[in-house]
Amino acid sequence: MPRTDAFIVRSSDQVPKHPLLKRFPVPRNFGVTPGSRIERGRTWAAPAGAVRTKAFEIYRYDPDGDDNPRLDTFEVDLDACGPMVLDALIWIKNNVDPTLTFRRSCREGICGSCAMNIDGANWLACTRYIEETGTPAQIYPLANMRIIKDLVPDLTHVLAQYEMIEPWLQATTPAPDRERLQAPEDRAKLDGYYECILCFCCTSGCPSHWWNGDRFLGPAALLQAWRWLTDSRDEAAGERLDLLEDPFRLYRCHTILNCTRTCPKGLNPGKAIAQIKKMIVDRQS
Amino acid sequence: MRRFRIQTPLGRAVGLGSAKSGFGHWWTERITAAALVLPAIWFAASLIAHSGSDYDTFRRWLREPINTALMVLLLVTLFWHAALGLQVVIEDYVHSVAKIWALIVMRFACFALAAVGIIAALRIALGA
Amino acid sequence: MERMTTKRARPLSPNIQIYRPQLTSVLSIANRITGVALSVFAVVLVIWLAAAASGPAAYSQLQTIIGSWPGQILFLIATFAFFLHLCGGIRHLVWDSVRAFELKQIYASGWAVVLLSAALTVISWLLNLLIAGHS
CATH class of the missing domain: 3.10.20.30 (Beta-grasp domain)
Structure with a gap:
């Protein structure tokens, strides 16, 4: 049976029982170009x-x-x-x-x-x-x-934004002859982030990405950025942070948290982004 | 209408590249927010206590050094925080050349209002 | 080059026109609206100080405006905006320190901000009436 609760949402799969408003009180064609x-x-x-x-x-x-x-x-x-x-x-x-x-x-x-x-x-x-x-x-x-057609969206741009954060392990140390070792507690730091399936529910639900999606990377790409920043085997944290530190790419996130509310995998993009911001604080002070 | 331009998706996403800044603005917005908490509560409490006061009572209140200092501190932090916050609002919603002008006018207004407020407070505090 | 053969630009799927308002987005936009409103009230604060600095006549004139019905309603709005932005701002500072990010905490703190702001607004107006009534 689906869990429902009028006020407190405990997990993202919860459907509101009595939503206060079905939609924002804006005209149906508010900001919509004629062709859309x-x-x-x-x-x-x-x-x-x-x-x-x-x-x-x-x-x-x-x-x-x-x-x-x-x-x-x-x-x-x-x-x-x-x-x-x-x-x-x-x-x-x-x-x-x-x-x-x-x-x-x-x-x-x-x-x-x-x-x-x-x-x-x-x-x-x-x-x-x-x-x-x-x-x-x-x-x-x-x-x-x-x-593109009916319920099929063109994901080219959000996938390019994902590509931009360079979602692969980067190390200058020559690759070892065996697996790269990782302590169990360091491996645990990837939990809650590696599970992302790139469905882009979060990025598509983020008002900040609606208004500035051309420059703001959006929660999906930023969660993935954190997944590599927090990986103990990766050696490119500095370059990754340089790439992210930008008034739009990272700091257009205003912690609205529609991302965390809507993630169908129960992940927490909002928290991932807060951790990136904190990592930049640590680097600066 | 969408501009017709042949560009790779990655090229479009990268745009002009990272500004390699943004931390300063974000951090200062937080610092001014935290710094505002005490003067703001002091101000609200003062309003509650003095809203019906006559002119002389109000002047006597503001002339107390602690109140003068807190009022000046409030004005500085308030307009600093407002300028940083309004900057984000303008950047979020204005996407034409008007953005740059709006930002300039908004910052100038915040500086000017802070200056007028501080001078007025000091005139009451230090004047005859 | 499929783009060149497309007859028309692809439509943009609706966003704010259909997306369900949630406590997350509603409180976020509320924090923004109250912030802008408080910036406007900050202008009133400066006018008030300038009036007080220019003499008793201007000061009492402004007191009359503030004491009028529309003035009092604006003041009530300002009080609520002040507390909502204050409480909401503190909530944001907590998040910025990477705390309270579980959905349950996001919702509990959200409702707490709403209830606390309403309560503080009522309390400060009652206190004000009490004090003003005695002076």
Whole structure:
């Protein structure tokens, strides 16, 4: 049974029972360029004979046409599909509209492909129960991404930002003939960071990345940066910090903590970034 | 509209490279925040105690050396912290050439307001 | 060069228009709004000092404005903004020292900031009424 609590969130998988606000009180097209405005789409009825149905509002965008993105409503037969949001999407693709496009692979929360915005928060479609969603369930692609088609975001830029932090072990000491040794307590420092699956739920949910994503690296890349900064085998901490110390790359993080709230792996990007900032304090004083 | 420019994704992400600064601003914002706690609580408490005071009572209060010192300290830290905080707000939301001008005007205003406030406080404290 | 063959620019998926407000983001924007509001009230502080320095007439004129209904409402807003920014700021300083980053702590400290700010606002106005009533 999903855990729900009105006030205190204890883990990121918790869905708010009584959200104070469903969305921020801004106009629907607040700051939205004409080409990105979402129009009303069509409604796809449930197949005849379906008893238990639930409506899913899904963001659609067809790159081959000239139309704007639209919001389609699908009536899903709950008795004919599996329990997760991803099962509903697959059911729609198989039974209603085969053009519905989304990424998915492992269906068990380890590949990060099916990250999307579900009822206003980013999560993996494969680890969110349909019964945890509202009515209608609202399915959008990851927030603030260029959309290739339907629920498929273009991750080129956020992956380039990940590439920028040079996510590999760097050492000038010649490689040993055996494994690089690491004390168990140093290995433990990677726990909570190495598990990141690069689904970009956090970066896509970060308001600071919305406004300055061209220059701010975002929580996913910064968590990975910390994962290498805290690795006892790495010898490039100085260069890594030089690369990060910038008013935008690192310091655009204002500790909003939407990242930690939304991580589907229960990791803590906000804490990772705070540790990078503290490491820079240690270097300066 | 999106600019049409052939550039690699990494090139776009790297941009102009790291400024290799940013620590100073971030650290000073924290230091001024911590330094503000005591003068701010003193100020709030004084307002509660003296909000209905007449002119002479208020002057006598501000002329006490401890209060003069705290008022000047408050003004310096307050506008220093405000300038650093407003800088972040402007940098976050303004993405045109107006950004540079907004930053200059905001800093100038903070300096000017701090100066006027300090001179006024000292005039009351040291004046006849 | 798939970009050259694309008919139109890719749309940007919605962000603030659809993202659910959470205690994390709401308190963050509240800290920012109160910070900007307090910067405006800092201008009032300077005007107040300048008025006091220029003589009793200007000072009493300003006291009348502050004592008026709109003045009092603005002052009440300023009081709440002050305590929210103070408590929220201390919460941020704790985070900057890499403490209290568990979600449970993030939410508990968030609600504590809201409740404490409201309580301090009420207490300081009651104290003020009590003292002003006796003078």
